[in-house]
Amino acid sequence: MARKGSLDLAKITQAAVELLDDAGLSELTTRRLAAKLGVSSPTLYWHVKDKAELLDLVAEAICADAFEIDGSLPWRDQLASGLRQFRALLLRHRDSAALLRARPPTGPHRLGHIETTARILLEAGFSEEDTAGISRLLTAHVLASVETLPARKPDEGFLARLEAYPHVGRLGPAFARQSDEELFELGVEVILDGLAVRRGKSPLAESP
Numbered sequence: 001m002a003r004k005g006s007l008d009l010a011k012i013t014q015a016a017v018e019l020l021d022d023a024g025l026s027e028l029t030t031r032r033l034a035a036k037l038g039v040s041s042p043t044l045y046w047h048v049k050d051k052a053e054l055l056d057l058v059a060e061a062i063c064a065d066a067f068e069i070d071g072s073l074p075w076r077d078q079l080a081s082g083l084r085q086f087r088a089l090l091l092r093h094r095d096s097a098a099l100l101r102a103r104p105p106t107g108p109h110r111l112g113h114i115e116t117t118a119r120i121l122l123e124a125g126f127s128e129e130d131t132a133g134i135s136r137l138l139t140a141h142v143l144a145s146v147e148t149l150p151a152r153k154p155d156e157g158f159l160a161r162l163e164a165y166p167h168v169g170r171l172g173p174a175f176a177r178q179s180d181e182e183l184f185e186l187g188v189e190v191i192l193d194g195l196a197v198r199r200g201k202s203p204l205a206e207s208p
Helices: 009-023 030-037 041-045 051-062 075-091 096-102 108-123 128-146 156-164 166-170 172-177 180-201
Strands: none
Touching: 009 030, 009 051, 030 041, 030 051, 051 096, 051 108, 075 096, 075 108, 075 128, 075 180, 096 128, 108 128, 128 180, 156 166, 166 172
């Protein structure tokens, strides 16, 4: 068994991230983490008071890398770069979207990401109200893009039912071809196109 003094938050957080990746969010418990670290649960509680604090530590850890964004680029390119970097961070870890949905952003890394998005939007001329809503919309798109849905192969009965829905049936090949990455990029393009139209109507926006 490891002694209390041999633990620190960095070691605990690293082990917790490994447990998340190996077993998933549902198995990320203080009991399992204590076992992984070779300590008793009371020893772990000297450093982490409860599961909520543990989840916050892990959420911060997986979002530790800051976005590297060229501020001289047009606002659309800056946003697209941030979204792609955020998605890349989350794809490295199992159940990352579920974790971030479960815990509100309170630490410096996650708040730093929001700060970057807010800066880009406000400097582009969006209002505070729009910026708040757009920030949440962008986050939701990235989180949805990294969630893994169970694969399902259509059975003959389902294909037969599609005959009553010809427009849906026409989309079958497109659904089959589309990768998660392509769907994410389509969403980025559609969202940014919509934001450009909205920005053009804003009295706060300057010309590009």
